[in-house]
Amino acid sequence: MDNQVKVDPQQSTSLKSDLASSVMVDGPIKIPETTQFPIKSSHKLYVLGMILLLLGGLIIWFVLKTNEKRELTLKQTISSIPTITLAPTVNVTSTTRSLPTPTVVTSGFKLIEESAPEKMIWYQDADEGIAFYYPNNWKMSNSGSTYASLTTENSNNVQIELFPRSKNLTEDFSKDVIKRIAISCAADGPTGSSFCPEEKVTVKSFVNPQGVDGLRIRRVKETEIFVPVQSKEETVELVIAYELPFNKEYFAIAFMPFETELDEKIELVANSFQRMLQK
Numbered sequence: 001m002d003n004q005v006k007v008d009p010q011q012s013t014s015l016k017s018d019l020a021s022s023v024m025v026d027g028p029i030k031i032p033e034t035t036q037f038p039i040k041s042s043h044k045l046y047v048l049g050m051i052l053l054l055l056g057g058l059i060i061w062f063v064l065k066t067n068e069k070r071e072l073t074l075k076q077t078i079s080s081i082p083t084i085t086l087a088p089t090v091n092v093t094s095t096t097r098s099l100p101t102p103t104v105v106t107s108g109f110k111l112i113e114e115s116a117p118e119k120m121i122w123y124q125d126a127d128e129g130i131a132f133y134y135p136n137n138w139k140m141s142n143s144g145s146t147y148a149s150l151t152t153e154n155s156n157n158v159q160i161e162l163f164p165r166s167k168n169l170t171e172d173f174s175k176d177v178i179k180r181i182a183i184s185c186a187a188d189g190p191t192g193s194s195f196c197p198e199e200k201v202t203v204k205s206f207v208n209p210q211g212v213d214g215l216r217i218r219r220v221k222e223t224e225i226f227v228p229v230q231s232k233e234e235t236v237e238l239v240i241a242y243e244l245p246f247n248k249e250y251f252a253i254a255f256m257p258f259e260t261e262l263d264e265k266i267e268l269v270a271n272s273f274q275r276m277l278q279k
Contacts, residue, residue, distance in 0.1 A: 108278060109278055121135075130244070158258070159258050161184060163252040174203050193223070201217060208270070209271050218237070240270035
């Protein structure tokens, strides 16, 4: 027991104070932060691309579904439409001046309920009350102020004129027709001119095969040619005219040639003329 070391209490306190001072650090203790690694831009583009791809797929799916619904609705609508059956073509034909295609016209005159001869076509105008037929290999058309023009199988032309009523009409039907025929004959141009003198017109009454009174007229057409060599010539043409007593706008119809030597063609059509009855 004599070997025990005695420690001075003051010295012990001094040692504790030195130990404490050696452990303490100036200022607050810093805790190291977790290191943050930045996200690369390529990763962001990848994520954005996946989002756009998903949205695009949803849009395409929606459009396809919508189109399927529309097609189904359209098919149902079409199947519900009733079938339309066209009416049969009417055998009796007629036409108007603006459209010389055979069509039925209902107006102030009655259609003629009879069949045309074989290989013939009926032409009936219920507005003007006139009817006639022509060969089925001819073509009808409108030509300027002319009521109608018939082109034959040989490319000749038979003209059909309606003469309008005016204050200058007299009670003599033949004289009024002769004046109108002379007017329709007159023509003037740079290469030549033509006219039909009234004094050279001859008129003869007749009754056509349909029982209609008419006028068979012969007119002399004088033609003067200027080029290439000046010359004069005369031709005689046939014109057949009928009175239209029940037509308020026109007093006569005339069948005349556009070229000469068409007497047979003119008679073929003009002899079939009939007046339609009023309703």
